Each structure stands twice: as structure tokens, then as C-alpha cells.
Amino acid sequence: MTEFKRTQEMHQYYRDSLIKTYFFEEIGKIPKETLTALIDSNSCDPIQCAETLIPLQSGLPATRDLALKQMVLLIAQSHLSMDKHRNGLQTPLPAAYKKSIRDGLMRVLQKVPSVKYLINAIQILYRIGEIDEAMALVRKNEKVVDSSPNLQQIVAMVYTMEERYEEALPYLLKLVDSGAHQSNSLIKLMSMTCMYKLGALPDEPADFATLAHKPAESADEFPYEWIIEPGATCRRKPTLVIACDDKYFHEHALTLLYSVVEHNDADLLIHFHLYTPADNVIEHVKALAAQYPAMEISATRENINLESPTKVVEFATRRFAASQALLRHLDSPIILLDADALWRKPWQATLGELAQNHDVIVCQPKAAPFWEHVAAGLVYLNNTPAARRYIAQVVAFIDDNLNKGKSLWFLDQIALSACHQEAVKHQWNVRFASTTPDLLMDVNHGENALTWVVTNQKNAPGPYADYKLELLNRYRQSVDSRPEQE
Secondary structure (H helix, E strand, O other), X not given: XXXXXXXXXXXXXXXXXXXXXXXXXXXXXXXXXXXXHHOOOOOOOHHHHHHHHOOOOOOOOHHHHHHHHHHHHHHHHHHHHOHHHOOOOOOOOOHHHHHHHHHHHHHHHHHOXXXXXXXXXXXXXXXXXXXXXXXXXXXXXXXXXXXXXHHHHHHHHHHHHOOOHHHHHHHHHHHHHHOHHHHOHHHHHHHHHHHHHOOOOOOOOOOOHHHHOOOOOOOOOOOOEEEEOOOOOOOOOOEEEEEEOHHHHHHHHHHHHHHHHHHHOOOOEEEXXXXXXXXXXXXXXXXXXXXXXXXXXXXXXXXOOOOOOOXXXXXXXXXXXXXHHHHHHHOOOEEEEOOOOEEOOOHHHHHHHHHHOOOEEEEOOOOOOHHHOOEEEEEEEXXXXXXXXXXXXXXXXXXXXXXXXXXXXXXXHHHHHHHHHHHHHOOOOOOEEEEOHHHHXXXXXXXXXXXXXXXXXXXXXXXXXXXXXXXXXXXOOHHHOOOOOO
16 A cells, blocks of 8 residues: 555656756766766667667776666666656556666665665656655655755655645755755745645745635626627526637637537537637637537637737636636536547536536546646536636636736646635535546546546647547538648
């Protein structure tokens, strides 16, 4: 039974992003640039690595030469666990493969029991998901950890993931004292999480000040410009809100629309919230509205500075304010979904009854840090006062941070997660329903999921890419056959 189950099951991103540097006692006559190329994370071919490395003469004593070369091979072998080498699928490496790496590391440490190789071993074990083994080495070598920011950030991440915040704090304080947090946003997120979970309202990297009071009442006036205004008839079906810029419209939103037509043309209505759209995109949406009248496609525009360095964060977060306004204006439930998702199941047959009996449906990964406690990829808001209360608090949190220049990645999920916790803690009487990613928004693209989603690997081959191509071939007709933008 693992002691660190949540960390073992967390997204590979959080292992990859904390491991950037490896350490070597001595490399002898092996050129530094050759060694750097061999341990480059873009490579995960131990055989090619061996073919390059073994003929090289380091000039080191035989034991040290062998330990050096074995360590390089083990690093290359461990790269297979990385997100970018597994097409974004979140599946563990085979146990036998991990055991071979673990046993190899122990043999290296027996040959050369050095501090640098110990740091490498802990990092590699963490990367491949052998968390118990990594932490066992940490506990046996606390003095080494005390002087190694590389290991301190790993230990802090493990304790933060396991919700053992008081144990994470000492390591985070060391990292802040050493200045390591300046170059690693995850350290800032961990520090923020520990402060909030231990009772404070942090102000860095996100400001939690808006959680101290109820949000102000929204203005009655609709704040966006209509491109296609909804009809006068009362909406009974949920409206799926797709927010995107021109690039995402062509690359993703069109196929999302086709996937909805494929499975839900009788269950859902569609709204496009377009960020600074070009004229051709506006005309394209109008053509889609004419082509699919049953979906009652409506559309709004919001102007965002496309030259701004924070535009991606604004794209991700502004859609929640749009959803709040649409929830009030359309007077019907809202489903907010990432534009690069693909729909896979009928809404009514899968979540229709659950939606009718709850105010908010969220996706909660079973092993995610606090800032991803509620995933932003799909959120359902019923047309109820409780749902409006929740989304108003989320939007207030987001707007306050954007206005303060805190345009950080994960801002939308921090807001959703913090407001979810506040709603439960202070009994806002929001009827939350929570589903796991494999049923609601599956990154592994299983057959039981309502939607398929992608994270860091959006163009990887596999079922998602195959389904997307199938939809394009089936639905792209003369009215919407404009070429995709680069």
C-alpha cells in the first residue's frame, strides 16, 4: 500500500516540470556537449544513447566510468515516462520497466555513493512515479535535502499533493529563502495553497481577497456585443458556450460543433463567444447558424488585445464572465466547455437527470493539487440562484486578479477551486455534483466519457486525432469549408 497515492496518480506534468537539471561527480574526457545531448529530455532512446556513450573513453577508474555511463542510460530510459513522449495519455509505466530503472539506480549508488548521484536517483524515481522509493531516500538523507533546492521542491510537491500542508511548509520556506521561487511558478502555487489551506487568504501569486465578502450584484445590462442574438422564444435546453479566438475557432471549435451535431443536436443549443473576431469568422458563424437551425446558434464578441502577452490567460478566464452574463440573459442552463474538446455521448442520456437535480456540475480529478481541485475544462451551471451565486464569486475572483495584473496560468481553476471550497465550508447551499475525468472529460479518450479533452499534447496521434479527422471529413461542406489557419 503506497503512502503517497495521490502523488503517484497525479498528472505527469507535475513530475516533468520539476526536473530540469542532473548532476555528475566527474565526466573525465567525455565532451560536455556530448553528455548534454545524451541526457536531453527530447531523447528517450537508451539504445542510441548506449551506442554513442559506450565507445567513449572517459579515462576514469573502471567503476566510476561504468557508474557514469549507467546513470546517463538510466536518465534516457526514464524519459519514456514524460508527458511529451506518451502523447499526453496519463497511464503509468509498466511495473517491470520501473523496477529495472529503480534497481539500476541502486547499483549505481552502490558503485559511487555520491551526493550528486543520490540527487539524480531521487529525481528519476520521482519522474517515473516511484514516489515511495524516492521519499524513502529523502528520509534517509535529510541533510542532502536541506542543501538541495532540486530535492526540496520535489518533497514540497509530494506533501502538497498529499494535503499534508504543515509538512510541506518548511521546504517551501527554504525554497523562498534561496530565491528558487522566482524562477518556478509551481513553488509559488504550492506556497499559496499551503497558506490558504492553513487558514489565510493569500495575495500571491493569486489574490484571494474577494473570498472575504459576497460579490456585488451584476448589472442588468448585457455587457457584450451581439453577433447573433438569440430568438425571443424561451430556451429550455442547456446552452453550450464555446469561447475562442480566430485560431481556435478554425483549429478546434468547428470540430467541437460537429461533435455536438453528431451526438446532441436534439439536446443542446450553441453559443459562440468570440474574442476579437475577424470578419470572415463572423460570417462563418452566421453560415453555421443557418446550416444548423435546430441548435439555435447565437454569438457574442469581446475585444481582447491580441498583442498582449497575457492574452492566453484572458482567453481562458474571460469566458466565465461571459457565462455569468449568458446565464442571466438566456435564462437557461449553461455548459462551459473548452473549445478543443470533442463531444462523445448524448447529454440527456448521460448527465441530464444529474443536471436537473443539481446547481453546478464540476469535474474533480481524484489526484490533483488544490489549484486543479475543480477542472476548468467543463462546468455546468443550472439556471438557479445557487449556481448564479457560485459563478458570481468565481468571476469576482478572476476579475479582481486580472485588474491587479495577476494574469497567471491556472487562474480560472484557482478561482473555481477556491470558490467551491468556500461554498462547501460556509454552506452557500449550492448543490454540487462531481464527476471524475474518465466520465466527464477524459484525457485518455476512453469510451465511457461524455467528452474527450487534450492538455499539453493537442496534436498527438491517437483516438482523439482520428475522431477529429473523421468529423472534419464528414461535416465540412461548402458552407464551412474554409481552410484552417496556421
